[in-house]
Amino acid sequence: MLADYAEKIGLVFPPVGPAYEAALTALLPDIATVSNPLDYTTPIWGHGEQTYPVFAQAIAAVDADVAVLVQDYPAEGLDASKGYYQQDAAAFGRAAKEHGLPAAICATLPENMDVETRRFLIAEGLAPMQGIHETLNAFGQAANWAQNRARIAESWPPPLLPAGQVGTLEMLTEDNGKDWLASQGVAVPKGKVGTAERLADIASEIGFPVALKMMGPLLAHKTEAGAVALNLSDARAVTAATTQMQADVRCYNPEAVTDQFLVEAMSPPPMAELIVTLRSDAQFGAALVLGSGGILVELVGDAVTLLLPSTAEDIEKALQSLRVARLLEGFRGRPKADMPEIAVQIHALCQAYLQERTTIAEIEINPLFVYSDHICAVDALLHRTVES
Secondary structure, eight states: OHHHHHHHTTOOOOOOOHHHHHHHHHHSOTTOOOOSSOOOOGGGTTOHHHHHHHHHHHHHHSOOSOEEEEOOOOOTTSOSOHHHHHHHHHHHHHHHHHTTOOEEEEESSGGGOOHHHHHHHHHTTOEEEESHHHHHHHHHHHHHHHHHHHHHHHSOOOOOOOOOOOOEEEEOOHHHHHHHHHHTTOOOOOEEEEOGGGHHHHHHHHOSSEEEEEOOTTOSSHHHHTOEEEEEOSHHHHHHHHHHHHHHHHHHOGGGOOSOEEEEEOOOOOSEEEEEEEEEETTTEEEEEEEEOTTHHHHHOOEEEEESSOOHHHHHHHHHHSTTHHHHBTGGGOOBOOHHHHHHHHHHHHHHHHHHTTTEEEEEEEEEEEOSSOEEESSEEEEEEEOO
């Protein structure tokens, strides 16, 4: 159970070195298998004089940063076996101390680890940890802290930007927002704006299939308003979609209806979809939010926030922490994305935002299509600051 969850959060159980396998085999009962995690089995359980050499040899056999022993103490009054658990715990603590390794006891049944037991473990130099997820999350966060501390000490980061005041915001229509993104080197789908009577010709010029979107200052959330149609395969489909869209938007909000439409080439299916948000928080200043995009935004709730300025390495690490990262790392034999290059391109967008954030107040791209070596802003919502 620990190994399964550790894999999900990026913790590794180092394998037992070949030189130690014979020594461990000699110390273990015949039914035991030398591995990490190690099940030392019940024949020697609770006998400290037998478990101590196993613990010491196992710790020596792997290049680990922390040691953990799973112990589920009996509920109070259940039986008299607590002493056996304590003998193993003491032997484990002794072995870890002799090897200079931080060590913890993990209870998968945390309600059974009473105050007396916790005090005993602390006296033995062991951290009493209650719950598998809680234990491994603590290890993971401690490791992240140590790695970040070392990285910052080696390469001192620039100071964070002050928060500043955010004035009145004005939404840019998607075509104007994408024009700005394109001017900053961010790829966007090939597209063109026109009135309803010209859409079929524009679509033919761009090449089918196409996406159709109504543009207007009251259409921030176009899908909800019925202002988006996808995968239109010919001129007749474009004409029919235009008529239907005008009717749908009129039902949503009559004041939102316009005669300006964006026709775009349909982008090929990506390896993954991200949401990227850049904005200035009133308390913390400029910030980047990365997360699983598209329909997964609300369904998965998978996001991480970075304060700016951040490096491309910071962004790459943030991407790797997302659940969607598995799709970018070659999930089930699929191609792998060039994560450093993807991070560089997102970093370039962050730099462009920082240079113009007095004008461009907020950027939300959802979805941002991620391909093997580049990104494409399929849907974008930008706000600019309006001077009072």
